[in-house]
Amino acid sequence: xxxxxxxxxxxxxxxxxxxxxxxxxxxxxxxxxxxxxxxxxxxxxxxxxxxxxxxxxxxxxxxxxxxxxxxxxxxxxxxxxxxxxxxxxxxxxxxxxxxxxxxxxxxxxxxxxxxxxxxxxxxxxxxxxxxxxxxxxxxxxxxxxxxxxxxxxxxxxxxxxxxxxxxxxxxxxxxxxxxxxxxxxxxxxxxxxxxxxxxxxxxxxxxxxxxxxxxxxxxxxxxxxxxxxxxxxxxxxxxxxxxxxxxxxxxxxxxxxxxxxxxxxxxxxxxxxxxxxxxxxxxxxxxxxxxxxxxxxxxxxxxxxxxxxxxxxxxxxxxxxxxxxxxxxxxxxxxxxxxxxxxxxxxxxxxxxxxxxxxxxxxxxxx
Amino acid sequence: xxxxxxxxxxxxxxxxxxxxxxxxxxxxxxxxxxxxxxxxxxxxxxxxxxxxxxxxxxxxxxxxxxxxxxxxxxxxxxxxxxxxxxxxxxxxxxxxxxxxxxxxxxxxxxxxxxxxxxxxxxxxxxxxxxxxxxxxxxxxxxxxxxxxxxxxxxxxxxxxxxxxxxxxxxxxxxxxxxxxxxxxxxxxxxxxxxxxxxxxxxxxxxxxxxxxxxxxxxxxxxxxxxxxxxxxxxxxxxxxxxxxxxxxxxxxxxxxxxxxxxxxxxxxxxxxxxxxxxxxxxxxxxxxxxxxxxxxxxxxxxxxxxxxxxxxxxxxxxxxxxxxxxxxxxxxxxxxxxxxxxxxxxxxxxxxxxxxxxxxxxxxxxx
Numbered sequence: 001x002x003x004x005x006x007x008x009x010x011x012x013x014x015x016x017x018x019x020x021x022x023x024x025x026x027x028x029x030x031x032x033x034x035x036x037x038x039x040x041x042x043x044x045x046x047x048x049x050x051x052x053x054x055x056x057x058x059x060x061x062x063x064x065x066x067x068x069x070x071x072x073x074x075x076x077x078x079x080x081x082x083x084x085x086x087x088x089x090x091x092x093x094x095x096x097x098x099x100x101x102x103x104x105x106x107x108x109x110x111x112x113x114x115x116x117x118x119x120x121x122x123x124x125x126x127x128x129x130x131x132x133x134x135x136x137x138x139x140x141x142x143x144x145x146x147x148x149x150x151x152x153x154x155x156x157x158x159x160x161x162x163x164x165x166x167x168x169x170x171x172x173x174x175x176x177x178x179x180x181x182x183x184x185x186x187x188x189x190x191x192x193x194x195x196x197x198x199x200x201x202x203x204x205x206x207x208x209x210x211x212x213x214x215x216x217x218x219x220x221x222x223x224x225x226x227x228x229x230x231x232x233x234x235x236x237x238x239x240x241x242x243x244x245x246x247x248x249x250x251x252x253x254x255x256x257x258x259x260x261x262x263x264x265x266x267x268x269x270x271x272x273x274x275x276x277x278x279x280x281x282x283x284x285x286x287x288x289x290x291x292x293x294x295x296x297x298x299x300x301x302x303x304x305x306x307x308x309x310x311x312x313x314x315x316x317x318x319x320x321x322x323x324x325x326x327x328x329x330x331x332x333x334x335x336x337x338x339x340x341x342x343x344x345x346x347x348x349x350x351x352x353x354x355x356x357x358x359x360x361x362x363x364x365x366x367x
Numbered sequence: 368x369x370x371x372x373x374x375x376x377x378x379x380x381x382x383x384x385x386x387x388x389x390x391x392x393x394x395x396x397x398x399x400x401x402x403x404x405x406x407x408x409x410x411x412x413x414x415x416x417x418x419x420x421x422x423x424x425x426x427x428x429x430x431x432x433x434x435x436x437x438x439x440x441x442x443x444x445x446x447x448x449x450x451x452x453x454x455x456x457x458x459x460x461x462x463x464x465x466x467x468x469x470x471x472x473x474x475x476x477x478x479x480x481x482x483x484x485x486x487x488x489x490x491x492x493x494x495x496x497x498x499x500x501x502x503x504x505x506x507x508x509x510x511x512x513x514x515x516x517x518x519x520x521x522x523x524x525x526x527x528x529x530x531x532x533x534x535x536x537x538x539x540x541x542x543x544x545x546x547x548x549x550x551x552x553x554x555x556x557x558x559x560x561x562x563x564x565x566x567x568x569x570x571x572x573x574x575x576x577x578x579x580x581x582x583x584x585x586x587x588x589x590x591x592x593x594x595x596x597x598x599x600x601x602x603x604x605x606x607x608x609x610x611x612x613x614x615x616x617x618x619x620x621x622x623x624x625x626x627x628x629x630x631x632x633x634x635x636x637x638x639x640x641x642x643x644x645x646x647x648x649x650x651x652x653x654x655x656x657x658x659x660x661x662x663x664x665x666x667x668x669x670x671x672x673x674x675x676x677x678x679x680x681x682x683x684x685x686x687x688x689x690x691x692x693x694x695x696x697x698x699x700x701x702x703x704x705x706x707x708x709x710x711x712x713x714x715x716x717x718x719x720x721x722x723x724x725x726x727x728x729x730x731x732x733x734x
Contacts, residue, residue, distance in 0.1 A: 022692065024694030024695075024696060040388075041388055295688035299667065318659050318661060321664065325391075
């Protein structure tokens with residue numbers, strides 16, 4: 001029985017396990033949290049990621065180790081790698097944990113990015129603002145997610161507030177890039193170097209949190225898709241990547257501006273459970289195991305909504321055809337991702353019609 | 368958190384749990400076997416079904432009880448029903464456990480059946496053979512599955528062998544019905560009486576074990592489908608049924624001859640995981656919980672193969688697009704169902720092409 005160790009036991013881990021059981025896999029999760037969405041359906045150890053003393057309990061009998069969130073300590077991944085295969089490679093984890101390394105990598109590989117400058121002091125902030133202009137966004141280089149750890153600077157007067165809020169850790173100033181929409185590219189690379197790409201997805205954020213994804217991204221032509229695959233290929237190859245990788249882009253006309261990447265399965269890929277021939281979760285597992293990748297082709301177009309903070313009337317949603325509810329077993333709390341809903345339809349027109357009915361059911365929660 | 372108790376922890380239970388986790392459900396299985404496919408992904412109690420002394424451990428905190436195989440003792444289901452909802456209703460379990468009750472029910476509801484007669488003695492066997500003619504099949508009334516507990520009687524000389532093999536328990540003699548193919552109808556009925564029907568499935572057995580199902584059954588017209596739904600409705604209503612019910616038919620021209628039924632999710636419905644808008648597993652859970660039923664509409668046509676006795680080269684299968692492997696975590700043993708494979712395609716022509724490639728990969732195992 002092949003046994004997968006997963007660092008992190010959140011909803012992404014839960015969905016990895018649900019995709020892996022049909023493949024005959026077993027799972028062990030390591031997560032310090034009191035409540036972990038993966039815990040009721042697999043073995044789970046409660047342990048701090050920085051406690052490297054009792055790792056034997058975690059590693060015993062494992063065939064491969066992966067992770068389901070990107071703030072796993074790189075040292076832990078490197079330590080584990082001494083005895084077991086760890087995928088995606090810790091170098092990818094390292095690059096994605098620091099916005100400066102991430103943007104520098106994109107730049108080195110020829111992916112357009114917003115202009116940026118590292119900021120270590122108030123003086124550096126001011127000189128970066130002189131250079132990049134207004135508006136700009138000051139961000140912590142590490143541990144940002146769902147819009148946390150960033151502050152917009154619309155005008156010189158905002159600079160002090162932003163500095164006051166974020167100073168004390170390494171920062172990055174990003175220039176503002178006007179864009180029409182946000183897209184993401186989910187890519188997967190196997191141990192043998194084979195790659196596959198899901199269709200581009202259009203994402204809608206509110207308050208820095210992903211609310212809604214449309215797959216495939218409406219009105220996307222082959223040229224844009226090819227460009228996204230080309231950029232994806234460069235990143236996958238440069239990192240000798242194994243597993244699913246998500247890259248978020250700003251889209252302006254035919255241009256894709258790389259914003260950030262996540263070295264793991266990604267919220268904007270949840271639609272693949274119903275909408276693609278192989279889900280991102282199954283493909284991530286196949287990749288890290290060295291198995292052949294599954295087809296990333298579309299089955300039917302989908303829209304995905306996150307359920308944030310509170311749950312809608314799920315039974316009302318379930319009464320609509322081809323509406324799929326995914327709950328993570330988490331206690332509701334403002335701003336918390338509690339689940340998602342995927343709506344699938346035979347074509348884009350029918351999808352739009354279904355979405356109107358769905359938003360009628362979950363007016364507040366599904367925006 | 369809604370908690371489902373399941374009697375039996377086999378592959379059907381495993382797939383119920385995999386369908387139920389996204390709905391936010393939790394599971395507890397009761398199964399006496401040393402190895403239970405559901406055990407690694409949910410709570411599992413090891414207990415004989417006839418030990419009714421320690422049921423509190425099983426029932427504590429449950430919201431509803433269901434079962435995933437039909438040889439659960441009826442007395443146990445009735446005892447549990449005194450404190451908790453048990454679906455499908457124990458009366459359905461009782462009717463399906465005895466081939467005589469089952470066929471009598473079909474007959475009473477106007478569903479055509481093969482001619483049959485109960486057999487308690489050698490004399491009754493001979494008079495039944497005089498009446499029904501040759502060939503005929505002698506079957507145990509109870510605990511038959513996968514072709515076990517039955518013996519064909521081609522000619523008078525076979526009667527003694529059949530009697531010698533099966534005598535000692537209540538028996539049934541069935542007359543032979545010439546037929547063109549075997550079909551099954553998966554139906555579901557909610558607590559509120561709402562019903563839904565999956566498309567008819569064509570089944571291929573070998574040695575009494577289901578090998579392959581095609582969904583929808585090729586070349587089936589609306590008249591035949593309507594007839595199957597009409598028969599299904601009669602059985603569901605007569606039993607005040609709640610949950611998924613499978614009825615197996617012999618098909619001869621435009622006629623459907625009811626063979627047997629299973630008061631549970633069914634092997635010939637496994638294709639619904641990929642091929643229907645809502646899987647049989649999810650719909651069974653929705654039904655027993657009193658939630659709205661999901662659409663049973665086809666997404667894309669599928670073929671399902673059982674993996675029996677030994678596993679094929681699963682990685683080779685996974686290298687083919689839209690081929691889905693489902694393993695049950697069971698130790699290989701001749702005649703044992705270890706998993707299944709579902710092949711999905713956009714249309715029947717593409718499905719036939721894919722099936723040729725699949726049978727090239729799993730020559731021996733996928734017949």
